[in-house]
Amino acid sequence: MRNGLYSAGITITGSGSATPSGRLSNEDLTQMVETSDEWITTRTGIKQRCVAAPGESLVDIGTQASQSALEMANVHPEQLDLVILATSTPDDLFGSAVSIQTALGAKKAVAFDLTAACSGFLFGLVNAAQFIRTGMYQKILLVGADLLSRWVDWSDRSTCILFGDGAGAVVIEATDPQRDALLGFELCSDGQLSHTLTLSHQGDSRTLLDSVQVSQGNYQPIHMKGKEVYRFAVEKVPEVISKALFHAELTSQQVDWLLLHQANQRIMDAVAQRLNLPQESVISNLASYGNTSAASIPLALDEAMRASQLNAGEIIAISGFGAGLTWGAAIVQWQIV
């Protein structure tokens, strides 16, 4: 009687997504680094990605995605209690959720950023559910958005082919605990593996007074040990989904859709295979967007939703994974008809 513990359940009532205007195909990348469309396609499944022009901001695309989600949910911004922005690339390091809140006119809402790299949306979903299950909040906007193009080393062919920019958003509302869409979840992290994927600050020592030094510098471009991250994902993602399914009292045979962080088609296919799920159950739009970090799951969810791919009652196993390292899974029963 899991649901008997909570005063409310969650339901996803709207989704939206937005991408910046720039497009960068595999062919375009061959003009920048030594690579080929064939190499990128066979190793990753990516064909193109979107990149933000200097005038386009994370807040712009995050707000656009949010407006679509609110419209679908038929929720007015002033009804929102909370805005969570999952991002690792805010326009302002102090946080960009508040700027989205202001742009939307969500005057009553409290807003904060959540940083968990490519797991950010998944961690945000579970966070939002806690506020709703305790009865504190009724309407929450969860945005996943990243502009990794700002932090990619465009001369490093091992990483620049992977990433793209985008934003996705969902509206999460309180419902009867018996109709709770979040059937089970599991979240994990392991800082011992943080060196395999970093976007870290490096500074030089600057002396303020004889006895006081500070570090001043900047964030360094994304650095990744690709093979290690690949192995981590293929091992840990099926495991964490199995644990979340156990909490949901379901088996993988009852899963209708696998919605994974869109990092690499080979990772998604390997996870499906390990869970004995057919290839057709994998929701994928990676070819068009690349790895958009915290945006990838809501972007794929929104496209699947608007293409009428999802039916009410179906079980979606969602899993995010990435830098930290962080990973997690949520088992969601789809409710929008």
Ligand code: COA
């Ligand atoms: N084009 C052509 N050749 C490339 C290349 C590119 N863009 N990038 C690397 N190569 C070369 C390497 O230099 C290497 O050459 P060598 O054998 O002469 O040394 C060869 O291709 C194989 O490189 P390797 O790194 O072993 O390839 P891989 O099969 O592991 O694929 C990734 C690389 C990045 C696609 C893969 O490791 C991966 O997807 N990892 C997970 C990354 C990820 O998802 N990160 C985000 C998680 S949120």
